[in-house]
Each structure stands twice: as structure tokens, then as C-alpha cells.
Amino acid sequence: MTATTGGAPGRGGPARLARRHGWTAGIYVLLLVLTIFWRSQTSVKWGPFDVQSLVIDALPLCFAACAQSIVIISGGIDLSVGSMMSLANVVSAKYMLHMSFDEALLFSLAVVAGGALVGAITGFTIVITRVADIIVTLAMLFVLGGVALAVLEVPGGGAPARFQALVSVDTVLTAWFPAVLLILFGAVAVLWLTVRRARIGLAIYAVGSNRPAAYLAGVDVKRTRVLAYAYSGAFAALGGLAFTGASGLGDPNAGSIYTLNSVAAAVLGGVSLLGGVGGLVGPIAAAFVLTLVKTLMILRGVDQNYAQVFQGSLIVLVVMIGGLAIRQKGKGS
Amino acid sequence: MTATVSLLEARDLAKSYGPVQALRSADLVIEPGEVHALLGANGAGKSTLVKVLTGVISADHGTVLVNGKPARIGSPAQAARIGLAPVFQDPALVPDLTISQNMRLTGTSSAAVEHELRALDLAVDFSDQARDVPLPMQRMIDLARALTRDPALLLLDEITAALPSDLAERVFAVMQRSRERGRSVLFITHRLKEVIASCDRATILRDGRAVATMAPREGGEERIVEHMLGPEAARASVAAAEQGAGAADVRPAAPAGEAPALKVDGLFGGRVRNMSFELRRGEILGVAALEGQGQDDLFAVLSGGQSPSGGEIRAAGRVLKARHPYDSIRAGVVLVPADRLHALLPQRSVRENVAAPRYNSFSRWGPINMRDEGRRVREAEQALHIDTRAARQVRRLSGGNQQKVTIARWLANGFTTMLCFDPTRGIDVGTKRQIYVLLRRLADDGAAILFFSSELTEFPLVCDRVLTLFGGEITADLPGAAADEATLLRAMHGLAESQAGT
Numbered sequence: 086m087t088a089t090t091g092g093a094p095g096r097g098g099p100a101r102l103a104r105r106h107g108w109t110a111g112i113y114v115l116l117l118v119l120t121i122f123w124r125s126q127t128s129v130k131w132g133p134f135d136v137q138s139l140v141i142d143a144l145p146l147c148f149a150a151c152a153q154s155i156v157i158i159s160g161g162i163d164l165s166v167g168s169m170m171s172l173a174n175v176v177s178a179k180y181m182l183h184m185s186f187d188e189a190l191l192f193s194l195a196v197v198a199g200g201a202l203v204g205a206i207t208g209f210t211i212v213i214t215r216v217a218d219i220i221v222t223l224a225m226l227f228v229l230g231g232v233a234l235a236v237l238e239v240p241g242g243g244a245p246a247r248f249q250a251l252v253s254v255d256t257v258l259t260a261w262f263p264a265v266l267l268i269l270f271g272a273v274a275v276l277w278l279t280v281r282r283a284r285i286g287l288a289i290y291a292v293g294s295n296r297p298a299a300y301l302a303g304v305d306v307k308r309t310r311v312l313a314y315a316y317s318g319a320f321a322a323l324g325g326l327a328f329t330g331a332s333g334l335g336d337p338n339a340g341s342i343y344t345l346n347s348v349a350a351a352v353l354g355g356v357s358l359l360g361g362v363g364g365l366v367g368p369i370a371a372a373f374v375l376t377l378v379k380t381l382m383i384l385r386g387v388d389q390n391y392a393q394v395f396q397g398s399l400i401v402l403v404v405m406i407g408g409l410a411i412r413q414k415g416k417g418s
Numbered sequence: 419m420t421a422t423v424s425l426l427e428a429r430d431l432a433k434s435y436g437p438v439q440a441l442r443s444a445d446l447v448i449e450p451g452e453v454h455a456l457l458g459a460n461g462a463g464k465s466t467l468v469k470v471l472t473g474v475i476s477a478d479h480g481t482v483l484v485n486g487k488p489a490r491i492g493s494p495a496q497a498a499r500i501g502l503a504p505v506f507q508d509p510a511l512v513p514d515l516t517i518s519q520n521m522r523l524t525g526t527s528s529a530a531v532e533h534e535l536r537a538l539d540l541a542v543d544f545s546d547q548a549r550d551v552p553l554p555m556q557r558m559i560d561l562a563r564a565l566t567r568d569p570a571l572l573l574l575d576e577i578t579a580a581l582p583s584d585l586a587e588r589v590f591a592v593m594q595r596s597r598e599r600g601r602s603v604l605f606i607t608h609r610l611k612e613v614i615a616s617c618d619r620a621t622i623l624r625d626g627r628a629v630a631t632m633a634p635r636e637g638g639e640e641r642i643v644e645h646m647l648g649p650e651a652a653r654a655s656v657a658a659a660e661q662g663a664g665a666a667d668v669r670p671a672a673p674a675g676e677a678p679a680l681k682v683d684g685l686f687g688g689r690v691r692n693m694s695f696e697l698r699r700g701e702i703l704g705v706a707a708l709e710g711q712g713q714d715d716l717f718a719v720l721s722g723g724q725s726p727s728g729g730e731i732r733a734a735g736r737v738l739k740a741r742h743p744y745d746s747i748r749a750g751v752v753l754v755p756a757d758r759l760h761a762l763l764p765q766r767s768v769r770e771n772v773a774a775p776r777y778n779s780f781s782r783w784g785p786i787n788m789r790d791e792g793r794r795v796r797e798a799e800q801a802l803h804i805d806t807r808a809a810r811q812v813r814r815l816s817g818g819n820q821q822k823v824t825i826a827r828w829l830a831n832g833f834t835t836m837l838c839f840d841p842t843r844g845i846d847v848g849t850k851r852q853i854y855v856l857l858r859r860l861a862d863d864g865a866a867i868l869f870f871s872s873e874l875t876e877f878p879l880v881c882d883r884v885l886t887l888f889g890g891e892i893t894a895d896l897p898g899a900a901a902d903e904a905t906l907l908r909a910m911h912g913l914a915e916s917q918a919g920t
Contacts, residue, residue: 101545287515287523294514301474301510302524303495361514 108355108407109367115403116370119377126384133260140263141253141331143376145170147269148324149343150350150368151277152317156218157351159313160293160360164222165207166321166347168229170340173200173325175233178242178335186247197322203229204318208311226344233337242335252330265327272323273365276316281364289313294361349400350375355407423486425450425602426471426502426571431480432626433466440466441477442626448571451600453593455613455634458623459646459708459874459907464606465507467623468575471604472504473497485570503569507576509556513549517559520548526563534562538588554581561592572596573604578612579710590616608708610639610911624648639913647903677735679835679866680720680751685729688715691890693729697835697866702857704881704898705870706906712890713870717839720868721753722746734834747775750834756843758820761827764813768804769795771812772827798826802856818849825856835866842871854880877901888912 103110124131149166156163173196181189211221255264280286288309291299300306321340328339352358353375354368378399382392428446432439441463448454458464469475471482473491482489484500491497497504511520521528521544528544535542540558548556557577564572574593578586593603593616605617613620613634620634622645630645680697689712697703707713718724720731722740731738733749740746743753755761762771772795798804802822805815812823821841828836838857842850857880861867869880877884877898884901886894886909894909 282519282522284523284525287519290515290519291512291523294512298508298510298512299523301494301504301506301508302512302520303493303498304523305495361512 109364109370111407112354112367112370112374112403116374116377119374119381123377123381123384126381133256136261137253137256137263139373139377139380140266142380143373144252144265144269144327144331145324145340146343146346146350146372146376147369148272148320148327149340149347150354150372151273151365152320152324153347154351154354154356154363154365154368155277155289155316155320156313157348157356157358158293158360158363159289159310160296161211161218161310161313162222162348162358163204163207163314163317164219164344165225165229166317166324167340167342167344168226168233169200169203169318169321170325170328170343171233171337172203172229172236172340173197173322174328174339175237175242175335175337177326177329178244178333179237180242181244181248181329182242184245186245189245189248193326196326197319200322200325201315201319204321205311205315207318208314211314212307212310230337230341233340237335237337240334240336243333244329249330249333252327265330269369272320273369276319277365285309285312290361292360346375352404353400422449424448424483425485427483427486428467428471429481429483431467431470431477431482433470433475433477439626441470443628444480444623444626445628446471446621447631448602448604450570450602451597452618453597453603453605453616455617455620456604456606456623457610457613457620457642457646462623462646463626464623465575466626468504468573468604468606471497472502472573498567498569501567501570502573503564503567503571504573505557505560505564505575505577507579509553509560511548511551511556511560514547516545516547517542517551518544520559521563524563526566530566531559531562534565535559538562538592540588554585557581558585558588561589565592569601571602571604573606575606576608578607578609586612608911610634610642610913613642614638622646639908639911643904643907643911646907677732679734680868681732681735682720683730683732685716685719685726685731687719687724687726687728688712689890690715690719690726693887693890693892695885695892695895697868699834699864699866700861701883702861702867702869702881702898704877704884704901705868705887706874706877706884706901706910707870707887708910709872711887711910713839713887715890716887717753717755717837717868717870720746720751721837722751723753747833750832752828752833752836754821754824754828754836754838754841756840758817758824759813761824762812762820765811767810768799768812768815768823771823772798772830775827775831794830795826798830801829802826803852816849818845818853821845821849821853822856825853829860833865835868836860838867838869840870840872842873842876850876874903874906877906886910 127135149170152166153163177193177196181192184192207222207225211218214221252265256262257264257267288299288304289312291302291304292306292309296306324343325340329335350371351363351368354363354371356363356368375396378396379392382395387395424447426446426448428444431441431444433441444463444467446456446467456464456467466475470477471491473493473496476492482491489500491500491502494504512523515523518528521531532544535558538558542551542555542559551559557580561577574589577589581589590612593605596603605613607613617634619631620642621628621631622642623629624646629648632641632645634642676699678696679699683694685693689710691712693716695703705713705716715724719726722743722745725741733751736749738746738749738751740749746752763774769792773791776791802825804822804826805819812820815823842853845853854876857867857869871877878901881898881901883898884896884906885892886896886906888910889912893912896905896909
């Protein structure tokens with residue numbers, strides 16, 4: 086008698102692909118639908134410029150969503166994402182002001198590395214003190230926010246014109262493809278996709294999915310959690326730099342709206358708050374969806390306050406429908 | 419034997435969790451090329467010993483020698499490096515990763531695991547997520563992963579407990595093959611038949627001490643059970659049985675014609691398989707079982723925490739279909755769980771804890787009748803001798819007093835059937851005795867009590883009748899007086915001769 090448990094034929098292929106990546110696909114479809122709607126709503130000629138401005142608008146949230154998603158996947162939460170972005174923003178704006186373009190690029194790398202270091206310190210604090218992650222990162226929200234204010238009390242500073250152009254003007258190949266998208270995808274590819282399928286990446290998923298099982302399987306749980314926060318710090322720093330490039334300004338409060346929006350984008354993008362599930366591709370699309378919804382609201386002249394109500398409702402609705410769909414599928418199989 | 423170096427030698431290992439001494443002084447010697455069984459009743463320290471040996475927890479003191487050299491085992495990964503490969507009770511597969519990702523996570527080659535599985539005559543789709551793979555199969559994958567490391571010592575912690583017999587056979591084949599290749603296996607199980615059939619030697623733990631190392635084929639089940647009990651305990655249990663028998667004489671017979679407080683008919687649910695029994699008013703019915711034989715599910719189903727998949731429950735003659743604990747409570751069936759902190763609101767006062775179920779009913783919305791509540795709570799407190807000096811926060815009470823609060827809660831609110839799941843776990847001897855007396859008094863006042871305990875000595879002291887469970891089924895129905903440890907232990911292991919009682 087040969088046991089073939091789990092080896093039943095006909096379960097692989099497209100069906101499984103749809104099951105595993107259904108959510109991400111769904112959020113891209115939503116983005117597409119919204120884009121078509123957006124186009125139909127614009128009376129003047131809709132063109133590359135509109136796409137570019139949307140991308141610039143969404144970019145900081147894209148990075149914030151990545152930062153948050155990695156930590157949530159590892160089974161934690163990071164409430165310091167916004168302050169980390171503010172800090173990266175004011176530090177870059179203050180010191181880049183009189184730099185050349187090349188120096189500014191080098192300095193950006195240093196800011197990202199610094200962000201990773203601060204994130205690692207946050208993670209280390211959580212792991213060593215065993216204080217709940219939500220409390221430690223909440224404390225870091227205030228600490229980093231305070232440091233950002235100390236660096237630059239009022240909005241100011243700036244960045245080399247060439248650096249700003251890189252974020253807000255440059256395009257690649259066609260006028261429809263802003264150069265910053267390449268930076269976003271490049272950062273995700275270099276920082277995340279390289280480790281996603283390697284042992285450290287799998288360890289982040291494992292620790293978020295079932296911590297005791299991961300430990301019994303020989304995963305260094307503490308190191309993995311610290312690593313997740315380091316990633317968060319690096320992506321948040323990139324978000325701050327994106328803000329600098331887009332606005333040409335340092336603002337110590339720039340990041341404050343991104344802390345909770347990053348959680349929203351992560352959840353909308355298919356990351357489970359229970360940990361262990363999701364990726365970065367979905368949350369990036371979700372960041373665009375959230376930004377586009379805001380743009381559409383402004384376009385249609387909806388009161389800003391109602392726009393927020395609508396945005397919140399959309400998140401609940403999408404996550405609820407997604408959850409129901411998953412439950413139904415679970416019953417079906 | 420003395421000339422050769424033992425593969426693993428553990429000396430005088432001790433580990434305590436707070437006041438509970440899980441291991442007092444455990445010794446274990448495993449020779450190369452032997453299949454060694456680790457036996458003991460619940461709480462004898464088996465799992466703790468395995469966890470120490472595999473670096474999941476660290477011992478308070480004691481030494482471990484591997485191949486004659488002292489070894490420091492600080493983590494599961496470190497244990498793996500020195501050739502100790504465990505397969506734990508809970509599979510160490512991460513649910514959200516695919517099987518092949520799980521293998522990569524631990525640096526194991528999927529091809530090698532697939533090869534081992536094929537040797538076991540099993541096939542698995544490695545691109546399946548672990549959560550979609552049935553639990554028995556997960557264990558086999560875990561086993562195959564351990565085998566790819568070609569470990570000097572394979573530790574199998576109750577691996578056969580949840581395996582269907584055809585898969586269990588394959589595990590025995592693995593043990594046989596390891597022995598032939600000069601590798602050793604440490605096999606932890608509750609099934610004595612398996613031990614006799616496939617183990618070279620057995621070490622028996624009792625109360626955190628290794629009391630004997632023997633060849634299980636010589637003497638068989640009887641001698642193993644004897645060692646698990648200890649000679650004193652065997653004698654003590656006889657004495658206790660006599661006491662219990664004396665108490666049974668003065669018990670009033672239940673009025674004839676009255677519906678039983680609890681009647682279970684052909685119940686299925688979780689591990690519970692086709693259970694039927696009756697519990698009369700004034701009776702304390704014991705449930706004795708080894709870990710994971712369905713007692714958890716039985717209590718969960720009766721208390722409304724879990725839905726049965728078949729069968730019928732009648733409480734005082736009326737059909738009970740509980741979809742929520744509240745339904746059971748309203749039918750008079752209440753639960754006293756082992757973990758007090760599951761039942762209590764640790765930050766709140768004794769009074770609020772005792773009165774908590776009363777806040778639930780709609781008729782009591784609006785202002786609470788404080789005087790009535792206060793009186794009931796005070797009465798319950800006095801009846802149970804609860805030490806109320808730290809009454810402002812229940813978490814500051816001792817374990818025994820906390821347990822009394824959970825019982826007082828039902829005393830103040832009324833019930834007909836009380837389900838006590840290991841109510842004396844981790845409680846000092848004096849308070850334990852008080853709880854025995856209390857349960858008897860409740861029964862004398864007409865309550866029906868279903869009583870599970872992991873301490874076998876309690877059954878003859880407390881119970882009128884004892885059911886033993888094995889594999890989700892009732893294997894014996896013994897009078898309390900006859901429920902001495904040896905009899906219980908045999909019935910709990912599903913041994914044939916005791917099934918005559920059913």
C-alpha cells in the first residue's frame with residue numbers, strides 16, 4: 086500500500102497559483118479599474134504627467150508599506166515608520182542642500198544604512214527587553230520624532246536640483262515610465278527579492294507564521310526579528326528620501342501620516358496581521374490604490390473629511406471581502 | 419558494556435518550573451545501536467528530559483556526555499550539530515511555508531528528504547503549504563528530515579500517538595533500520611506494546627527520577643507498570659482504595675426514577691469516539707486517561723466550548739445542544755478548568771470573579787443587586803474557606819485559593835453538574851485535601867461531578883466510579899474503590915484484561 090497523502094494530482098498549476106497570489110492579483114485589478122475610472126473622470130487630456138504625479142504622490146507610502154509589511158510578516162508591528170521617515174527626510178534635506186548630485190547619492194546610501202541601523206536597534210530593544218513590540222515602536226515613534234525636530238525645527242533645507250529631478254521629472258524609455266519607479270522596484274529587488282527565497286527571508290516568514298515551530302526547526306528567532314526591523318528602518322529611510330526628492334524640502338512632521346497608512350497599505354496588500362503571510366508586491370499596489378482614491382476624491386471635489394471616511398470604509402470592505410473569499414475557498418476544498 | 423563509550427550519558431539532570439519540579443534527578447544512558455524507550459506516567463518528566471537533551475530548555479543542573487565528552491546543548495540547532503535529531507510531538511513545520519521552503523529554512527536538501535520519504539513508501543508534493551498537509555504526514559516529513567542528517571541519536575517524542583497504524587509500522591521499520599546501522603533511537607511513548615515489540619531497553623521515570631532501566635521483553639507490561647507506580651505507591655493505593663470503599667458504604671443511593679444529571683449517548687467530537695455514560699446526582703465520576711486520549715475534547719464538548727460531531731448530551735433529562743459555554747452554564751453544566759487563569763479575571767477582585775457569570779443574563783441588566791450579590795459571594799467564600807486577604811486582585815492569591823474561587827463562582831450561581839478538569843494541578847497537598855472534601859460535600863448536597871485528574875492516586879480517594887479512556891473510547895468502568903493505580907494504569911494503556919469491566 087502506497088500512501089500518497091498530499092500528492093493528489095490536479096492540485097498544482099494555475100489553481101494553486103490563483104490561490105497563493107489571488108489577493109495580489111486582485112489588488113492590481115482594483116488598481117487598474119481605478120486608473121480607468123480616473124482617466125474617464127479627467128476632463129483635460131490625461132497623459133504621462135498625470136501618471137508621474139501619481140507616482141510621486143504614492144512613492145513615500147510605497148516605501149512605508151514595504152517597511153511595515155516586512156515587520157508584520159515577521160509577526161511584529163512597527164509604529165515608528167512615520168518618524169523614521171521624518172528623520173531621514175530632515176537629515177537628508179539639511180545636509181544635502183549644498184551637496185553635488187554625486188555626493189547626494191552617496192549620502193542617500195548612508196541615510197538608508199543609518200535607517201537600517203536604527204531599525205536594528207529598535208528590534209534589538211524588543212528582543213532583549215521582551216517588552217511588547219507595539220510599545221517599543223510606539224516609544225521609538227516619539228524618540229525619532231523628537232530627534233527629527235532637533236535636527237530641523239521648522240520645514241527647510243533642500244536637495245540638489247538634479248536629485249529632485251531624479252525623483253520628480255526623469256523618465257525611462259517612454260514618458261509614461263517615471264524613473265523613480267525603477268528606483269522603487271530596484272530597491273525591492275536588491276533588498277528583498279534577493280533574500281525572499283533564501284534562508285533569512287524564509288526565516289522571517291517562519292518566525293511570523295509559528296514562532297515555536299521556527300525555533301524547534303533551528304531558526305535563530307531573535308536575530309531574525311532584529312533583521313526584520315532593520316529592513317523596516319532601511320525602507321522607511323528610503324521613504325523619507327523619496328519625500329525629500331519629491332518636495333525638495335525637509336519637514337520634521339512629513340512622515341507622521343505614514344505610520345498608520347503603512348499598516349493600511351500592508352493589510353490591503355494581502356499581508357496578514359497574524360504574520361507569516363504576504364509579500365511586498367501587493368502592498369506597493371495597495372499604496373497606489375490608497376493614493377489614487379485620495380486623488381479621485383479631490384478630483385470629484387469630495388470634502389476632505391468624507392474622503393477619509395471613504396478611504397477607511399474601502400479598507401474594511403476590501404479586507405472583509407478578501408477574508409470571505411478565502412473562507413469560502415477553504416470550505417470548498 | 420563498561421569498556422565501550424556510551425553514545426549519550428545524562429547524569430543527575432534537574433529542572434523546575436517555579437515551584438514544580440519536573441525533573442529531580444534523571445539519569446539516562448544510551449548505547450550505540452540500541453532502541454531505547456523512555457517511559458513514565460503523566461508528569462513523570464519525559465518531555466522535560468527530551469527538551470533538555472535537545473536544547474529547547476536548559477537544565478538547572480546535571481551533566482550530559484555525548485560520546486564520553488561533556489556537551490553543552492544550548493539550542494535545537496546545536497543539538498543537531500552533535501548528532502541529536504529530535505522529532506517533537508508538535509511538528510516543527512512552519513504552516514505558512516511550503517514543504518520545500520521548510521526544508522530550505524533548516525538547510526536540508528529537499529531531494530534528500532524526498533529520498534527518505536520514498537524509502538518509507540511515502541510521496542509528498544513539496545510545493546504544498548505545510549498547513550495543507552495532514553498532521554500525520556507532517557510528522558513523517560519531520561521524521562524524514564531528521565533522518566537526512568543521519569543522526570547518531572534519533573529522539574522520537576510520542577511520534578506514534580497521532581499516527582494511523584500503517585504509518586506507525588513505518589516508524590518501527592525506521593527504528594529497526596537505525597539499529598542495524600549502529601545508530602540509536604530514543605523512543606517516548608505511552609503504548610507499552612510498542613515498547614515490548616521494538617525496544618532493546620527501557621528507562622522508566624517516576625516523579626522526575628529514573629527509577630529503573632530494564633529490558634522490556636523480560637517481565638513485560640506488568641513489570642513496567644510496577645516500576646511506573648513504585649512499590650510504595652502500589653501499597654498506598656491499596657490503602658486508599660480501602661478508605662474509599664469505607665466512604666462508599668455511607669453514601670445515600672440516588673432516588674430511583676430521577677433523570678441522570680448528565681447522560682452522554684454515542685458522543686463523537688475531536689478525539690472522542692462513541693462515548694456513552696451516565697452521571698447521577700450525588701455521584702463523582704472519575705475520568706482517567708493518559709495525555710491526549712480525548713479527555714480534553716470530552717470536557718470541551720460538555721462545557722460548550724466545542725461542538726460535538728455526533729451523539730447526544732442530556733442534562734437533567736433535557737437535550738443539551740451547546741453552541742457556546744453560556745448554553746451549558748444555563749443548563750447547569752459548569753466547568754472548572756485546570757488552568758485557573760483561563761477561568762478567572764486575574765486583575766479583578768474575588769467578588770467580581772465569583773459574580774461574573776451573573777453579569778451575563780439579560781434580566782440582570784440595569785443596576786446590579788449589590789446586597790444579594792455580596793451575600794452570595796460571602797457565603798461561597800465562607801463555605802470554601804477562601805483566604806481573602808489578597809481579595810482585591812485574584813492573581814495575587816495562591817493557586818489553591820484561585821481554584822477555590824473558580825469553584826465558589828459556581829457555588830454562588832447554582833449548577834447541577836460540575837466538570838472538574840484536573841482541579842488540583844499544581845496545588846499544595848493541604849489545599850488538595852480541602853478540595854477533595856469540598857467535592858464530596860457538593861456531591862452529598864446533590865451535585866453531579868465529572869472529575870478528571872492526572873494524578874491517579876486521587877481517583878480512589880475522590881470518586882464513586884472511574885471511567886478510563888484510551889484512543890477516545892471508554893475502556894473500563896470501575897468502581898471507585900477498585901480504581902487503584904495499577905488497575906487504572908493498565909486500563910489507561912488499553913490493555914486487554916481490564917476491558918472486562920466495560
